[in-house]
Amino acid sequence: xxxxTVLLDATDIKRAITRxxxxxxxxxxxxxxxxxxxxxxxxxxxxxxxxxxIEAIEGLEKNALPCGEMDINLYRDDWTRISHQPIVKxxxxxxxxxxxxxxxxDDVLYTGRTIRAAMDALMDFGRPSRIGLAVLVDRGHxxxxxxxxxxxxxxxxxYDQHVNVLLSEHDDSDQVTLD
Numbered sequence: 048x049x050x051x052t053v054l055l056d057a058t059d060i061k062r063a064i065t066r067x068x069x070x071x072x073x074x075x076x077x078x079x080x081x082x083x084x085x086x087x088x089x090x091x092x093x094x095x096x097x098x099x100x101i102e103a104i105e106g107l108e109k110n111a112l113p114c115g116e117m118d119i120n121l122y123r124d125d126w127t128r129i130s131h132q133p134i135v136k137x138x139x140x141x142x143x144x145x146x147x148x149x150x151x152x153d154d155v156l157y158t159g160r161t162i163r164a165a166m167d168a169l170m171d172f173g174r175p176s177r178i179g180l181a182v183l184v185d186r187g188h189x190x191x192x193x194x195x196x197x198x199x200x201x202x203x204x205x206y207d208q209h210v211n212v213l214l215s216e217h218d219d220s221d222q223v224t225l226d
Contacts, residue, residue: 050226051211051224051225051226052224052225052226053222053223053224054184054200054202054210054223054224054225055183055184055199055200055222055223056221056222057215057220057221057222059200059223060183060199060214060221060222060223061221063183063199063200064093064096064097064100064183064199065100066199067097067100067181067197067198067199068097068100068101068104069104070197071097071101071150071181071197072101072104072105074196075148077105078101078102078105078107078111078112080147080148080176081112081113081147081148081150082112082113082114082115082142082144082147082148082149082150083097083098083112083113083114083115083149083150083152083181084114084115084116084117084140084149084150084151084152084165084169085114085115085116085117085152085153086116086117086118086119086151086152086153086161086162086165087116087117087118087119087120087136087137087138088136088217089153089154089212089214089217090116090151090152090153090154091116091152092214092216092217093152093153093154093181093183093214094114094116094152095114095216097150097152097181098110098112098114113141113142113147115138115139115140115141115142116137116138116139116140117138117140117151117165117168117169118135118136118137118138118168119161119164119165119167119168120133120134120135120136121133121135122164122165122167122168123160123161123164124160124163124164138168140172143173144169144172144173144174144175145173145174145175146174146175146176147175147176148175148176148177148178148179149169149175149177149178149179150178150179150180150181150196150197151165151166151169151178151179151180151181152180152181152182153165153180153181153182153183154182154183154184154212154214155182155183155184155185155186155210155212156180156182156184156185156186156193156195156198157186157187157188157189157210158188158189158190158191159189159190159191159192159193160190160191162180162191162193163191163193166178179196179197180193180194180195180196180197181195181196181197181198182195182197182198182199183198183199183200183212183223184198184199184200184201184202184210184212184223185198185200185201185202186202186203186204186210187201187202187203187204188204188206200223202225204225208225208226209225209226210223210224210225211223211224211225211226
């Protein structure tokens with residue numbers, strides 16, 4: 048039996064999200080015209096944390112930065128391999144997508160299949176001017192040519208290893224482990 052290696056603790060996660068928020072603001076020269084969309088499940092919580100950090104840094108009112116959430120299960124090209132009955136979670140994008148810079152947010156980037164599905168799903172809502180990607184953990188091993196614009200931590204991993212992201216909003220603690 049192997050034990051999990053802690054890659055990020057609660058302090059590390061907060062620090063990574065704060066750094067990513069600064070990078071996003073610097074790259075976009077503020078938050079004007081930007082909207083975040085978290086990918087269900089943990090990407091939603093990371094998007095909300097990024098929104099709070101960006102708003103605090105920029106001196107914006109709470110919830111001034113548009114933030115939505117998206118379920119991509121039915122857009123995946125491999126959903127029948129994952130489950131015969133996919134569990135579909137809410138998709139809520141309460142803002143106009145057309146001509147807006149959208150930043151997709153997820154917890155882990157691995158093969159790129161989730162992000163490809165998220166881009167397909169997003170196009171059903173309109174045509175953004177640009178789509179970017181922010182991930183808490185990039186573990187490599189892509190099957191699609193997809194790279195993050197903002198990364199909390201890059202992890203060298205083997206194919207048979209698992210990166211587990213725990214967030215207090217869903218899991219009662221903040222931690223990223225590799226096992």
